Amino acid sequence: MTCEEVKRSMELPLEWHTSDELREMWRHIGLCEDCSRAFGWQFQLWWLMQDAMEEPPPGLAERIMIDVKAAQPDKVRSLPWWRRRKALAALAAALAIAVFSPVVMRAVQSGMASEQNVQQNVLQGQTQDSGVTGPVASSFLLSSPAEDTSDGGFSEDGGKGAEGTVLGLQQPGSFAQESENAAIAGNGGSDRTSPVAENDLFVGTQGAWRTYAAAKHMLVDWRAFLPTEFVKDPSQVTLVLYVTLPPENYIEHVENDAADCYVLEAVGGYALYLVQD
Amino acid sequence: MQDTRSDAEIVQAVLDGDANAFEALVLRYQKKVYNTVLRLAGDCAEAEDLSQEVFLKIFKGLSSFRGESSFSTYIYRVAANTAIDALRRREAPTVSLSTENEEGEEFELALPDAGPLPVEILESRERRQAIRAAIDALPEHHRAVIVLREMDGMSYQDIAQAMGLTEGTVKSRINRARGRLRQLLLEGNFFEERTTKETEKDAQAKKEVRQA
Numbered sequence: 001m002t003c004e005e006v007k008r009s010m011e012l013p014l015e016w017h018t019s020d021e022l023r024e025m026w027r028h029i030g031l032c033e034d035c036s037r038a039f040g041w042q043f044q045l046w047w048l049m050q051d052a053m054e055e056p057p058p059g060l061a062e063r064i065m066i067d068v069k070a071a072q073p074d075k076v077r078s079l080p081w082w083r084r085r086k087a088l089a090a091l092a093a094a095l096a097i098a099v100f101s102p103v104v105m106r107a108v109q110s111g112m113a114s115e116q117n118v119q120q121n122v123l124q125g126q127t128q129d130s131g132v133t134g135p136v137a138s139s140f141l142l143s144s145p146a147e148d149t150s151d152g153g154f155s156e157d158g159g160k161g162a163e164g165t166v167l168g169l170q171q172p173g174s175f176a177q178e179s180e181n182a183a184i185a186g187n188g189g190s191d192r193t194s195p196v197a198e199n200d201l202f203v204g205t206q207g208a209w210r211t212y213a214a215a216k217h218m219l220v221d222w223r224a225f226l227p228t229e230f231v232k233d234p235s236q237v238t239l240v241l242y243v244t245l246p247p248e249n250y251i252e253h254v255e256n257d258a259a260d261c262y263v264l265e266a267v268g269g270y271a272l273y274l275v276q277d
Numbered sequence: 278m279q280d281t282r283s284d285a286e287i288v289q290a291v292l293d294g295d296a297n298a299f300e301a302l303v304l305r306y307q308k309k310v311y312n313t314v315l316r317l318a319g320d321c322a323e324a325e326d327l328s329q330e331v332f333l334k335i336f337k338g339l340s341s342f343r344g345e346s347s348f349s350t351y352i353y354r355v356a357a358n359t360a361i362d363a364l365r366r367r368e369a370p371t372v373s374l375s376t377e378n379e380e381g382e383e384f385e386l387a388l389p390d391a392g393p394l395p396v397e398i399l400e401s402r403e404r405r406q407a408i409r410a411a412i413d414a415l416p417e418h419h420r421a422v423i424v425l426r427e428m429d430g431m432s433y434q435d436i437a438q439a440m441g442l443t444e445g446t447v448k449s450r451i452n453r454a455r456g457r458l459r460q461l462l463l464e465g466n467f468f469e470e471r472t473t474k475e476t477e478k479d480a481q482a483k484k485e486v487r488q489a
Contacts (some may be wrong), residue, residue, distance in 0.1 A: 015430030041459055049427040052408040056311040057325055061303045064332045068299055071333055 001028045003035055010039045014046045280305070284348035291339055303332055306349070309429055310356045316424045317360035319413050327363055331356045346435060353429040354439035357421055364417060411461040419454035426451050 001024045009025055029035045280301035290298035310331050315324035334355050425431045437444045
């Protein structure tokens with residue numbers, strides 16, 4: 001190793017070097033008076049400071065994880081609101097999904113399938129025809145939604161359908177129904193023995209409301225984060241979608257005169273609320 | 278068992294909803310985070326609380342981590358800022374070793390020798406305590422940069438970004454901090470200074486090695 005090489009190496013944090021490189025550097029510094037004068041103390045101090053590091057107190061990692069897990073619901077927090085009145089919110093949301101997916105949805109809709117039906121599905125492990133296909137990231141579901149062969153809901157063609165295509169989008173009610181099915185389904189053809197896996201969250205019902213979490217992506221009840229200053233009644237919420245890209249990526253696509261769009265930062269992405277006037 | 282995934286992969290797993298994956302990052306960085314905040318805050322109990330605070334901040338802000346810097350840099354930046362904020366809140370008196378001229382400008386201390394110190398003189402435990410004490414005795418602005426550089430392995434550029442300083446200022450502060458640490462260790466008799474005779478003897482030995 002030459003003096004010039006030592007000089008260049010000493011410009012970088014010493015931690016970035018391999019132990020062999022460090023040995024070579026130290027050897028050179030030990031033999032070269034100029035380098036010893038220039039870098040001897042720098043090198044030695046690094047070693048001394050590394051050596052002086054203390055072990056963290058026992059159990060620190062566990063205590064941190066307790067804090068982290070306790071803080072999980074707080075991860076959903078309000079962003080500055082986008083309160084937009086734009087055209088065809090549901091369509092736009094679907095466009096956003098088609099174009100910018102992967103998407104995880106936990107759609108909610110009043111007046112959807114009866115609780116009995118839902119519970120029956122859960123208990124029997126039946127896969128209903130789900131409208132959620134291609135664009136939904138399979139990793140977010142418990143089994144690949146591509147196994148669903150329904151033509152309802154979202155287009156399999158992903159972004160292709162985005163240009164003014166209806167994408168098989170149905171009325172909000174039926175969309176939510178499909179999403180709900182997708183959320184609890186995902187068992188068709190999979191090796192799951194139960195339709196409700198460990199990370200599935202069946203939030204439950206409240207009156208006519210049913211909420212479901214798709215796999216592990218979302219573990220909080222969105223109702224706890226309703227923009228109450230604008231939304232007085234949960235029944236105003238047409239649907240809730242979870243998308244992984246920041247709102248600026250799709251907000252311009254949400255054009256709707258009939259509904260307002262609100263965006264919340266959520267676990268691993270963003271929750272898009274469409275709220276009827 | 279050590280998690281072999283990269284930081285980026287673990288971060289993505291957490292963002293995908295697997296909060297337990299965060300533990301791998303905690304285990305990977307807890308020692309450095311703890312030591313960073315310990316050296317900056319100077320109190321074990323507070324360092325523990327601050328370490329928890331650091332990781333909690335990181336967890337909560339994970340979705341806003343854009344990957345513009347490495348994840349380790351991001352963690353150390355949060356750790357340094359958290360500790361510095363805590364210090365400011367506490368307004369603890371710090372030992373000022375700032376050397377200023379009559380115009381109030383800082384200038385570099387003249388050091389007797391920039392070469393290595395004979396650390397083998399001390400037992401390792403004493404040596405570690407001496408180093409910790411010397412670091413703790415540095416003024417805050419020097420302590421922060423030297424800890425980020427030598428303990429956390431951050432580049433000058435990353436430290437500059439983290440602390441809102443220019444790269445030149447960071448280099449200058451690090452050099453001064455190194456010099457002051459050396460001086461503190463010598464003044465504190467932590468290390469015995471070599472005698473001229475010993476130095477000459479060493480030089481002769483080195484010369485012989487080179488010739489061989």
